[in-house]
Each structure stands twice: as C-alpha cells, then as structure tokens.
Amino acid sequence: MKPWLGRIERGVGLLLVLLLSAMVTLTFTDVLGRRLFNTPVFGANDLTEHLMALIIFGGLPLLTARRGHLSVDLFDRWLLHPRWRLWHKAVDVLIAAVLGLIAWEYALAVPEAMAINEVSPALTIPRSWMYAFMAFTSALSAALALFTAAPRHEHLSEEAPS
Template identity: 50%
Template sequence: MLSLAWKIRRSVETGMAVFLLAMVALTFADVVGRRIFGKPIYGSNDITEHLMALVVFCGLPLVTAAGAHLSVDLFDRLVSKPWMAWWRVLSSALVVVVLGVIAWLFVKHGLNATRISEVSQALRIPRGPLYLFMALSCALSALAALGITFFGPMVDPKDTHKEEAL
C-alpha cells in the first residue's frame, strides 16, 4: 500500500514538473517573440491558464500528503495534549469531507462543461477534462488527508536528514 502511495506521489511530482517546465518555456518563448520579433504566441494566455491550473492541482495532493498546508499554530500547545485527540480527528475528518465535496463539485462541473462544450477563449481548448483533472486532484488530496490522519504526513525518508540539520 505504501509503495503504491509513493508511486502515485512520484508520478504527480513528475507531472507537476513537466507542466511547470512547459509553462516556463512557453512564457519565455512568448516574451522573446513579443519583445524581439514583435510576434507573440497566439493563445499563449489560454495555454498558460490551463498549465497554471495543472501545476496548482498537481501540488494540492503533494502538499496535503506532506501535511504542509498553511496552519495557525496559536493553539498547538493546547491541541497537542492527549485529551484533545478527538479535536485532531474531527478537524482531519472535516478536511477529508471538504476535499471530497470539492472533488464531487468539480466532477459535476466537468461533466456539465463537457455536455455544453465549454471551451477556452482563444484556442477553444475544452474545459471539461481540466475540471475532471481538478476533481481527481481533490480526490487524491482527500485520500492523502485521510492517510495522514492515521499514518502521519508522507515525508520522503531521504529528506529527514535535511530537516535534522536545520
């Protein structure tokens, strides 16, 4: 089970890196084309918009699995006490439910966008698959949140010695 989780994590990391590289390359080419040749890349805004969504939603399950979401540590001293375990479980369950609802809403929106043929402004790129990818990302994040509730954050063993050095 843990091996499968690591394989999913590696594939999500690889996808995010590829999307980010594509976005950087496209932006660079667009700026060079616009400034030097006076010819911007047609539809680069549409492609960048889609790539940005892909990068953000690839990062969501990674951040969730690592337990690295922004949090306020104002009450950590109180909440970390053993008698407050119910609160930690309750808040984790709430995160799982919220991410699950967001995934379900993205599925509904993706299916609706496919049904009505929703497309991007310039290049007419279909939006349905993008929304379904976002739904998959939120569902993976919900599973990751559920996993860290029982097993703790999914930290790469190779990275632990770096944290100890700090």
C-alpha cells in the same frame, strides 16, 4: 511508506516539475516575443491556464498526503497535547468535507461543460477533461485528508501546560 507509493509520489513530483518548467518556458518565450518582436505566442494564455490547473490540482493530493497545507503553529504548544487528538480528527474531517465539496462541484461541471461544448478561447481546448481531472484529484485529496496520519502529539506532551 510502501516502496511503490514512494515511486508514484516521485513520478508525480517529476511530472509536476516538468509541467512547471514548461509553463515557465512558455511564459518566458511569450514575454520575450511580445517585448522584442511584438509577436506573442499564440494561445499562451490558454496553455498557461491549463498548465496552472494541472500543477495545482496535480499537487493537491501530494500536499494533502504530507499534511502540507498552510497552518498556523501559534498555538501548537497547547493544541499538540494528546487531549486534542479528537479536535485534530474533527479538523481532518472538515478539510475532507471541503475537498469533497470541491470535487462534487467540479464533477457537476463536467457534463455541463460537455453539453455546452465549453472550450478555451484561443486554442479551443475542451474544458470537460480539466474539470474531470480537478474533480478526481480533489476527491483523492479528500480521502487522503481522512486517512493521513495525524500530527504527533507526544513530542510536546511533556512540556505543554495542563
């Protein structure tokens, strides 16, 4: 991996950890205020919703680049055989298509959210920027799904049945 890509990955990872820490702190403070002082943090639901979207969609490209999506390894003994490389590429294309569709839908939501001035209920935070962020990171993840290295087939090729 190129050194600058590693720095970007570490920087984004650090930012995600800070966002998650902020969300945990906010939730803890909200629950504490609600239970002990009967005074919840105003707008905590709005902030938590936006932080959650930033964390999930901010981490999506990192997860995709590392091929970290949920997978079942029940059939790896057979599917990681070199003859299944085309199958793995087809799965990568399918994943990219689904992520591309998600990006497309969020991209369509941006102008609509701007037109109707869609905002969060309590703090009136505009939603269009969040939809644009989700569209961008989904599109980036779609591209990464196509160009990330496929799983290694060689390590199981000797022991896999023919």
